[in-house]
Amino acid sequence: MAAGETTNQAALLPGSDSSERTSTLPIDHAERRQLDHIRRFGTTGSLILAAGAFGAGANPVINPLYGARLLGLLTRMPTVAMAICWLGMLMIIAAWLWLGRLCLPGRERILTVGQLARTAAMWALPLALCPPLFSTDMYSYLAQSEVAARGLNPYLVSPVIGLGVDHPFTSNVPNIWRDTPSPYGPLFLMFGQLISRIIGDNVIFGVLLWRVVMLCGLALAIWAIPRLARRCGVHPAAALWLGVANPIVLFHVISGMHNEALMVGIMLTAIELGLRFQSIPGTVAAGVLLTIAGAIKPPGWIALGFFGICLVLLQGGRWRDLFRIGGLLGAVFLTTMTVITVGSGWGLGWIDTFDVPNRVKTFMAPLTAFGMTGGGVSTLLGLGNQTDAMLAITKIIGYLIVAAACLWMLWLSFRGRIQPLVAMGATFLTLALAVPVLWPWYLLWSVVPLALSTNSSRFRVTATVICAAVSLVVPPTGAGFLLRAYQVPLAVIAALVAFAIILLLVRKRMPALWPTLGRVRPVTQ
DSSP: OOHHHHHTHHHHSTTOOGGGOBOOBOOOHHHHHHHHHHHHHHHHHHHHHHHHHHHHSOOOSSOTTTTOSSTTTGGGOHHHHHHHHHHHHHHHHHHHHHHHHTSOTTOSBOOOHHHHHHHHHHHHHHHHHSOOOSOOHHHHHHHHHHHHHTTOOTTTOOHHHHTOTTSHHHHHSOHHHHTSOOOSOHHHHHHHHHHHHHHTTOHHHHHHHHHHHHHHHHHHHHHHHHHHHHHTTOOHHHHHHHHTSOHHHIIIIIISOOTHHHHHHHHHHHHHHHHHSOSHHHHHHHHHHHHHHHHHSGGGGHHHHHHHHHHHHHTTOOHHHHHHHHHHHHHHHHHHHHHHHHHHTOTTGGGGGTTGGGGSOOTTSHHHHHHHHHHHHHHHTTSOOOHHHHHHHHHHHHHHHHHHHHHHHHHHHHTTSSOHHHHHHHHHHHHHHHSSOOOGGGGHHHHHHHHHHOOOHHHHHHHHHHHHHHTTTSOTTSSOOSSOTTHHHHHHHHHHHHHHHHHHHHGGGSOOSSOOOOOOOOBOO
8 A cells, every 4th residue: 555545544434534633642651661560460360361261261071181280270179260260350351441541542642553462462362372261162163163074064963963972072062052053154164164174073172273263363353453443533552452452352252262253353354455445356355255254154244235335435425326336245245155155065054043043042132131021020920931922022123123223324324424334333233232142242243343433432431341341241161050159159259359459559550440531532644
């Protein structure tokens, strides 16, 4: 890209206000000392969490460390290991909040992208090398990919049928998913086949290889976020702080290895490349990548429409531009999915599995909580257990809300009343909240696009509070404690006591934990 292109990037995305840009200075000596303390505090928390993962992580059923004299010690002390994990989690979240004080948009002095990236890397490295935490989904990746590698249709054949109940991959899959078809996109499983052929039936090697894949997806997001943020007039360090250094990313993408990393990374990279190379070949390439993101996880397809609106507005915002670009991206989508579907050999079975994740009922999803509450009330009133009927109704309502919100956001962005990437983030947020099941990592669908596209102080504060709170919802093991629930309060109390003592020791070295929010201003290009 030429130098002249870089200075004009903010104008390439509709909705940026170049008249309000302001310059920022690097942090001063005192703030650099604070940054050093924050880095060490967060890195220490990450190391503590990584150590606890050996005993309280989402380890395989047959843990190779069990019985080892030193590394296996925490596997025999689950309550202690869990307390260590909770302490590490609290320290990372506190360090992230402190770091946000130095990344506040509108400050006269703010961290550089390099300083922020190095800090995030220091916190991420221990979690990238330790056993998985917070989720057992990676074992489902292994099992369903092995089913596909054996020439079976993963959209029809479950792990327990395709592999057998005694297979190492099946034994690590949670019971609820052992006898269900795959909920993942066809391209994700096609790639999983390649990994299965490399790892054989080695669970540990498979987990490590999948983690490398997810880190590659995260690297794509790290490349794209600063560039898209500059287009939107958002300081790239502020966008990276909320979109990458976020504890949800550290806990559930780097350690938990959810495929949101691939979907979001490819999606953002496609949008950046499509905006950079505004030509028919560039648009086609971006459309292919966005379709690929959705073929990994279906929410990625929503970005196709908002990327198209970006191009329409850049070319004049006329109806003929809308039909021309919409037709081109629609043709690209259909062609790409046809190639993927035919190439997989599994037909259109992946369409029938969109509802598979909804077999889990969680009170985190607002509409599901409402439906389950309604079913309980009907039972108390003597009307019978109507929970299933209520959930069926709330599921339909949720899908209608998502469809209406998506169409409304597309219309508003086309009319120039809202920036397309902001509208995309709002649509993703509606999707995450309205679908029947909600997990913390689903929030990344919306947090990342909004972090790089808006300077709203209200959004930043709200997202910060929600991300910090939600990061503590899922236990380190990624599983329930029906038969050992007593361990959780003991571990949490011990972690809170230790955390309070640590805060007293370091309180004078850190910036204010809750910054005073001033007027937010976009960044100078």
